[in-house]
Amino acid sequence: MSNMVFPTLPGLAWNVARSPQWATRIQKAVSGKEFRSAWMSAPLYTFRLQYEVLREATAYQELQQLVAFYNNVRGSFDSFLYRDPNDNSVTAHSFGTGNGVQTAFQLVRSYGGNLEAVGQLNGAPSIYINGVLQATGYTISATGLVTFSVAPINAAALTWTGNYYYRCRFLQDTMELNEFMNSLWEAKKVEFIGSLTPNRI
Structure with a gap:
């Protein structure tokens, strides 16, 4: 479990998506009546970020910061801390x-x-x-x-x-990065799942 903090980078685009997620087991009787069981006492949250510009130039190294962070936690393997801009x-x-x-x-x-x-x-x-x-x-x-x-x-x-913070992990083991101009990159989808509640992620 890592205590590395997700980097704050200036190229973050709107909108930032945050979706609460629950787990419910639903069974139906022969009569059609439903029986439901909640598998979680608190929600998980899925975050989706998009970076319009990540500068690679030595003076900025925003691309390098994001890639290094992703590689340091080895994709979805290790957890990290995320400061939600609106809920912190x-x-x-x-x-x-x-x-x-x-x-x-x-x-x-x-x-x-x-x-x-x-x-x-x-x-x-x-x-x-x-x-x-x-x-x-x-x-x-x-x-x-x-x-x-x-x-x-x-x-x-x-x-x-x-x-x-939220404690999070990346959803995928691959991060797609596109160079649209010389030394200017974009990341159209950076997704991770997280929780406020301790010992969840």
Whole structure:
């Protein structure tokens, strides 16, 4: 599992596609009634990027950055971290309520009211109890689990501010790159699948 971060390159075109994906098993009885089983508790996301221009010249080396990154993770073999331009941070976001007993709480983020666990942090987040910044008295695991040394009191509001990544892997073991002018390249389809939830990819 790699912690390499997908490069930010200026030639990225619109539109960037991000599609939530679920897995449902559907069986039909003789009567025609359906029985459905959900195989996932949180979605995966398929990302599709398109680069209109990747400069190869020594002063830029955008093509080289993308190819080197792809080769370093060996196509779809290894995972990496991706910072979604529009979904990468929270401010004063709730991640639980104290009850005087529980000490461990998973960091989460809400997207339109849907909660997902956040497992890949970008930097150290700020943790608050009842709006007061906590400098000490807790640890944060590599999967976003906050463990307090003393259980927060009953009804204490737990919030966090910070940045996060998606953990992803490429969908294919081949990346098509086209040189449309001297030292100017394009990548019409760069696809990968990812998740906010830890231990998925």
